[in-house]
Amino acid sequence: MQGQKSRASFRRRTTMADVARDVGVSAITVSRALRNPETVSEPVRERITEACRRLGYVPSRVASALASARSKTISVLIPSLTNIVFVEVVAGIKQILDALDYQMLIGITGYEDQMAEERLLMQHLEYAPDGILLTGIDQSETVIRLLGDFSVPAVHMMDSSERADCSWVGFSNTDAGAIAGRHLLETGRRHIAIVAAQLDPRSTRRCDGCRDVLQAAGHYDPALDIRVPHSSSIPLGAELVQKLLREHEACDAVYFCNDDLAHGALFWCSQNGVAVPERLAVVGFHDFSASAWTPPPLTTIETPRQEIGREAARLLMARIEDPGQPARQIDLGARLIRRASS
Amino acid sequence: MQGQKSRASFRRRTTMADVARDVGVSAITVSRALRNPETVSEPVRERITEACRRLGYVPSRVASALASARSKTISVLIPSLTNIVFVEVVAGIKQILDALDYQMLIGITGYEDQMAEERLLMQHLEYAPDGILLTGIDQSETVIRLLGDFSVPAVHMMDSSERADCSWVGFSNTDAGAIAGRHLLETGRRHIAIVAAQLDPRSTRRCDGCRDVLQAAGHYDPALDIRVPHSSSIPLGAELVQKLLREHEACDAVYFCNDDLAHGALFWCSQNGVAVPERLAVVGFHDFSASAWTPPPLTTIETPRQEIGREAARLLMARIEDPGQPARQIDLGARLIRRASS
């Protein structure tokens, strides 16, 4: 317990000054040896490295962040941690951040109103993140203004936009929905239901994209456009398909805006003698790992979620390095995976 | 662009001193008004609150952390972000932290060796976390020593231990495996396979628990104890069950140490005419949400993952508040969910 300090109750941590004293150089030299090794002569650098190890020195990021105005931290705001879709995005982000020695703070917006996102952003600004990754492109004016006021670079994920003044990495949800609609029309379906849950701007756009295609072909039936606010799940999919078939006998296809709804529908159909795709074609969205194995395997729209996370993180890092850089937009697309359910 | 500061290129953020100057008090009074409102007289407090809002003041956690030696941050070390099991634990943790205004840094150990965990811990110590949540109880001596040296309270999750000197929240993987083994024996199975992937100490313990029960009953066959290092997935489950049935005709039951393996097995069986449970009983582990819907629904061991996250976070917070507190152990148990697959 030597080296006890009055302020805190625990053993005082070894500081850069301790290492400097040990080696016989100034603190800034230690700082340089650790951050820009090439600016320190080799013999000194080696003695510093050795002393760090010997003394068990662990640098303080907190002090570093305060002194340098660089926290080496970014905030990631996603709607949910239990939805595997966003977790995969986060996993992609983390891959890139780990390599660049950045940390990530996660904020959960919870599919709530824009006010909630503003509050969450303000909380995260307290941590002085060097950048922010946001889900979707429908942030409020306040959010945009806050980001500007605090000069925090931001990249939006999982959607697309025409605006040239914001950076995003994602795909067009509208186009992706349209792909599903076209596919069902092309396979001869004429009574196509659109079923969505967990209504956020992105799933709404996916539905609208599909609807527009059906409408243009003259096969849109509003009674088959079912959007419920509940959160997306397997049981909900089972429940909704059951209701749909009971109330709309003519319905011969369903586009679900999430694979888990589609899985629920497929399980229910296989357990209740509804032939898929003969009686009912099913298309999902996101291509979850189980979708290749459901009875029957699910036709769905694949979205490059990890890749979106990685690219968004790369883009954000580039903008942190060089804040003058113009906004960039990266459309990674979404594509139809055709399997036996349609 | 008024208020430009020389050091950083962006607009200088409003500080506590700015607010203090505006209101005509000292900085410490502003600090108190924000952290311990009851220690500041009402009129002053109101003027401060108003000035904060008007000036768009956002406190700096970085400065606060440095000055107070409390980062209001904890580190959570988990093996993987793509495995839903750990994400659910994290979701539980986050619930508690949000309410207490703590943030979480996530570290991914990647099922790797203990050295990797040590390196990761050292990295996280740079952020001066107020506490750490670890997965499993098999950390190396170095990890334990580091935590002691830096006086960082730790709570282990997802497993149990006899040791009274460490805090954990979880369940006995050994017992959980034993439950599966007993269940299969009780339903008359005599050629029970144990199949595991992603071998970490916890899944190994789950297998060993099952093995010991089979052994005690005289029905353990080492040839049916199959443990592969690959990561757990649906396709792997399908592949392994196929191989198993081909090579061991007598086998009449399988215990999988993860539900996704079991799902793969069930899908393969249903697509290849293997009757479950008549020809082959299947038991999984973790009770994923899809397990109630597979063909047939899967018998599995339910583990309270969100609850483990919540309780672990609560326990950690209690130990941060009062470091003198003795270590506590909370066994939340694991229980058999019997469905049609056995």
Added chain:
DNA sequence: GACGCTTATGTTAGCGCTAACATTTTTAGA
């Protein structure tokens, strides 16, 4: 009305590090 006692606010210093500039030492070039 001087005494303690509480409540409200202020002063000072410093958390551990790094930016900016200053200085010294080395190296290269004419």
Added chain:
DNA sequence: TCTAAAAATGTTAGCGCTAACATAAGCGTC
């Protein structure tokens, strides 16, 4: 050999906040 440039290291100050210790103001009390 001298000079200029480059490389290596140091000095100073301060990031924005809070702990610890003043101090001042209110308030009853004998």
